[in-house]
Amino acid sequence: MKLKPTFYQQSDVVEVTKLLLGKSIFTQFNGALTGGIITEVEAYSGRNDKACHANNGLRTARTATMYNAGGCTYIYLCYGIHHMLNIVTNTEGLADAVLIRAFEPTTGIEQMLERRKQSKLRNSLTAGPGNVGKALGLDFKQHNGLLLTADQIWIEDAPKVAEESIISTTRIGVDYAEEDALKPWRFYIKDSKWISKK
DNA sequence: AATTAGATGTTCT
């Protein structure tokens, strides 16, 4: 059921990003199992992409885990508040990653509502990368670099989403990346209401 | 419905 390292280690990040749509992501911390179906993602490449933290081989304490072999997490803190979940892809030394921007909650909804301090289930529970990290209970200090073959966080396989059901647009919040901000590397499932925005 | 302000803390210059 769990996706294998070979899946994440494919060389084309954009391809892996699209393949992740429709798959299910789960976290399990102190007995609480939470997760759902991935509906919105973005690709970031370590080479030739100014929007990526590790562009041009930039290697710092923060970006180090992006250089790991595909199949682990890259979680970082954004705007001092949000813990963003990325999936590291490609082989060791090549810093590519996929940002999980939204998912459709299916498992542990009660637990996720509690983490988000909400009482009613609505789209905003898991729409937007900051909300995804919070709903799944992620913390960049505790969960960065975890292997997806272990039992804390993982992704399970599912049938491929048809090409005609995938919408691609430019990525969100990367205006600083100049011409690379124009790359159509954000993908979401057409007709899903569990996405951050149209 | 659309826009704006404030929160928050780590990273890199």
Next chain:
DNA sequence: GAACATCTAATTA
């Protein structure tokens, strides 16, 4: 010290 792969509540209309 500036910037940052953002979210929410409050304000304006």
